[in-house]
Amino acid sequence: MQYKIKCIGLLTSGGDAPGMNAAIRAVTRTAIFNNIRVKAIYRGYKGLIADEIVDFQTQHVSNIIQQGGTILKTARSQEFKTIEGRQKAYENMQKHGIDALVVIGGDGTFTGARIFAQEFNIPIIGLPGTIDNDLCGTDSTIGYDTALNTIIEAVDKIRDTASSHERLFFIEVMGRDAGFLALNSALASGAEAAIVPELETKEDQLKSLIQNGFRKSKNSSIVIVAESEITGGANGLAERMRIEHPEYDVRVTILGHIQRGGSPTAYDRIIASRMGVAAIDALMDEQRNIMIGIVNNEIVHVPFTKAIKDDKPLDQSLLGVLHVLSI
The missing domain is CATH 3.40.50.460 (Phosphofructokinase domain)
Known part of the structure; x- marks a missing residue:
């Protein structure tokens, strides 16, 4: 990276998951702590194209760690799947002085992020927010x-x-x-x-x-x-x-x-907070195009290609445990 990150864009995309707000809070406050401005992007990639972008301060994320859903709202965007849509999104990033993105979501969110990053040379960090727990490279996803x-x-x-x-x-x-x-x-x-x-x-x-x-x-x-x-x-x-x-x-x-729905558990609040801090740390360390994961209770960096392309294996031995215990 040729320059220091001065401003990040933050969005949630795809299905909502409990703990997303805890992640939004952590990303926002960690960025501000490190003198990085935060631009909140409402309604995911759709909002990035429509220029639904506002400044976020620490007070914007007060009293949200216990709330389910996402205060940034979420939406699916067919337009972002087109080069024209992504061009609009990039132009809005430039207009607001956004140097990098932190995106919270699942497989579809990271697929779009990987393409966007490659086309416009944008540093993007992903946080795994999905109740399905189906992203490879992390033991647990936010909301699971x-x-x-x-x-x-x-x-x-x-x-x-x-x-x-x-x-x-x-x-x-x-x-x-x-x-x-x-x-x-x-x-x-x-x-x-x-x-x-x-x-x-x-x-x-x-x-x-x-x-x-x-x-x-x-x-x-x-x-x-x-x-x-x-x-x-x-x-x-x-x-x-x-x-x-x-x-x-x-x-x-x-x-x-x-x-x-519902208020996130303590575990989801904790991993969302840890991942949010790790996302800003990764950007400051000039990382890009990675998902923040957690393996054996340690933060890890997972390339988008691995997170979205590899099938996360189900521990099928647990089916045997279930069979034994169901007699």
């Missing part, structure tokens, strides 16, 4: 722990009804391409099984469950299902059960967007 706890709380309540009525519940959770939420919430809530996209191409997970007699010692059962088209989702699996095994009293609960 909160979503996991939200799911567990909901499943605990559903189990009361499942037990009372001796029913089989398929509970659908988010995770279109990754089964981290489904598998770990199943373990933590004492569910009988988890159906995840990582395995569905290898085996018929529902058929395997039935063949293994997963209800042989129980009147009620909970099966957590990732929302993926690969798994068929909770409704698809429930319909199969009604046709193939009409003896079961089957019900479906789709948790939906309740998983995205």
